[in-house]
Amino acid sequence: MSASPRETLDSPQKLQDACISTEGLSVSYAKSYALRDLHLEIPRGSITALVGPSGCGKSSFLKTLNRLTDLITGCRVTGSVRLDGEDIYQSGFDVLSLRRRVGMIFQKPNPFPLSIRRNLTLPLEEHGTQDSAALAAKTEAALRDVGLWDEVKDRLDSSAMILSGGQQQRLCIARALALGPEVVLLDEPCSALDPLSSAVVEDLIASLRESYTVIIVTHNLSQARRIADQTALFWLENGAGTLIETAPTEQFFSQPQHRLTKEYVSGARG
């Protein structure tokens, strides 16, 4: 299953580009497949949008990339997911540090019911930052990165629950970015927000390109078109989520290859 160092040296081009690559990845719950036999390469420092109708395995796919599938009882993952060439499902793999390297933002903002400051310092402390000056510096930097610093700097010790939905979502992004991840997974991060907050969060996501490898699930095709470098279409086939087509975003929308992509992009299906 796992590539030997020899093979790695043989194909440097391919591995240099791919931050994440999956081979024959399947996810099943009890007896039904959520995702079947998925082969996908995610280039480093780019934004990849996953689109497709509801229930076709996009969220399940995201959850395989930081092994959040481990939390779901009865969920089985087969095939391989490689992060920087290393199989994250190999036994003994450090899941907690994997999740530091692969951050995740959820559809509904989920700040902890603690102070704004604590939302950032708790994960930082868990991953080894103990010094209070360093914690304060990282907190400020993360909040500045998401444009929240000026809005909250005077009330860092108030509960995060008093923030608006858009602010909460940016706090969640700040919390993930503070850990210095390589990859950021976003599961419909704008769909629970009002249009104005949504636009702010979208700009923020677009600004993550190059510093991070970003994978975003979205139902908003125009959003995918605006921010993504490559777009992938998922579809439900024979009761399981399948990858239909992956292409650079411009090509995905202007010259779709697959019949389903054509229909989905034109609005005829999905």
Add this chain to the structure above:
Amino acid sequence: MSPSRGDRWLAGALGLAAALAGGAIVLILAFLVIEAWPALRQVGLSRFLGDSGWLPAAGPDGNFNLVPMLAGTVAVTAGAMLLAVPAGVISAIFCRYYAPLGVSHIYRRLIEVLAGIPSVVYGFWGLVVLVPWITRFRPPGQSLLAGALILALMVLPTVALLAESALRSLPRSYFEGAAALGLGRFTTVRSLALPAAAPGIGAGCVLATARALGETMAVLMVCGNVVQVPTSFFDPIRTLTANIALEMAYATQFHRSALFVSGLALMGLVGLLISAVERLSPKPAYE
């Protein structure tokens, strides 16, 4: 839009039910005050706190010091809570986050059964097992310690079940968020789940404390009922509740009224507890 006839009926019925529930506490309090009044008027509050002893059967010239009973009640309750709160919260955490599914299910059932055991059975067990065991270390055995241990066991299920239910009602999204940030289980429990569930756990502790303050039969059976301010865990004590239960059967007139003052003092303690909690608990953040 005016409410329909059905709505008015429902509102009326609900109002009546609410008035009954609210009225009960007012009536009980009024009853206590009326019955306690003769003693309070003739003896005065100061003698209930400063007399040289407790000899109420002698009429208005007797001794009416309730301080030993107040001290006994507070001491045995505090001792019980000191044991029951950590044990209950830890057992809830174990049940919720560490035990395998089957074990946690059985464990919960056992705790529920523990909550259902009648207090006289606890008292009986305490009398024949716990008290002789304590006697081996320091006689007489019937003591503050025995009372605190028995009470702790009795209120443990209240603390554990309410803490477990507070933890269970935390949204799943907190834990997904914690997992996605790579927080370990211990950090998640200590720094996220416990603070988030603190109001619910606190409410459970208040209920348990109120129950411990009011518990009668079991403490009466194991505490020895000597009227004295305890100076060690091994001293026998008498609680306010035991004071009433022991003497009410033969108390007449003035003595009887003095026992109602005991009851009033107990109500006062519970009221004090609730208002202290009200004052100390942080105002919830609005969303």
